Every structure is written in structure tokens, then in C-alpha cells.
Amino acid sequence: MGKIKKFEEFIENVNERYSVEDNLHRLDEMAKISRDFDQLPKNAEVWVYGENDEQGTKTPHFHLKIDNGKIELEIKLENIVDMTIWRTKHNFPKSWDGITEVRDKVKDWLMKPNKKRPSLYNWQIVTDEWNNANSSNEVEDDFVVPNK
Secondary structure: OOHHHHHHHHHHHHHHHHHHHHOOOOHHHEEEOOOHHHOOHHHOEEEEEOOOEOOEOOOOEEEEEEOOOOEEEEEEOOOHHHOOEEEEEOOOOOOOOOOHHHHHHHHHHHOOEOOOOOOOEHHHHHHHHHHHHOOOOOOOHHHHOOOO
């Protein structure tokens, strides 16, 4: 059996286990957008997931995982610079209290060119990944950054 076949079986086994047992996102439905070299505070990471699942169509958003996932916020894509919290996980309040530095740095990061693809801003990478993973709920650039 080839390496690719083994890898495909591994991914399918993990996806099946997490999708059924834990009702979590599948490995092939998520994209990490930020990278370590972006140096976001408190180990913050930006993720985009495919959201057209059994839970129904969701508000277009990205996930901001802070402090190694202890805090997870879902930030609306609509007018992304507002950094509006749509939902939270782990019983964290829908507030930036105590983490305004993270909000401000992520907001700045979103408006900068992507280090790997400098012809695109980070917000465009987030939007593209949302659209790739949510083809029935795509957003336009002016939804994300009005009057750009």
C-alpha cells in the first residue's frame, strides 16, 4: 500500500471518528490562515471552517483561537474591521475585555499583505478560504471590507 493511500485512510478514519463521536469539524474542512511568523499575541490563531453541515448555514465568520485554544471566538466577516464577535466557545463572554491587544493586533494583521501571498491582504485570504469551504454561502469583498 502506498504512502498516499495510507494517508488518505488515516484522514478518513480521523474524520469519521471526530464527525460521528464528537461532532467536531473534519480535518479536510478547516484551514489555518495565520502562521507562527505572524506573531499574533497570546498564541492567537485565525482559522476558517466549512460550515455548511448538519447544523445548517451559518453567519460568515472566522475563528480566533487564543491562548492555545482556551478562548475561541467566532468573528463575523461582515465589515471585518469591526471585529464583531458572533459566538464564543468554552463559556467565554462575547466581549473583548482583557484581550483588546489581541483584537487590535488581529485587526492590523487582517489589513496587511499576506507574507506568503503578498498580492493579497490577509482578510482576502480569510474570505477566499470561507468561500472555498462554503460554496453555498459565499461572500463578496465589499461585504467584508466596505468601501475598500
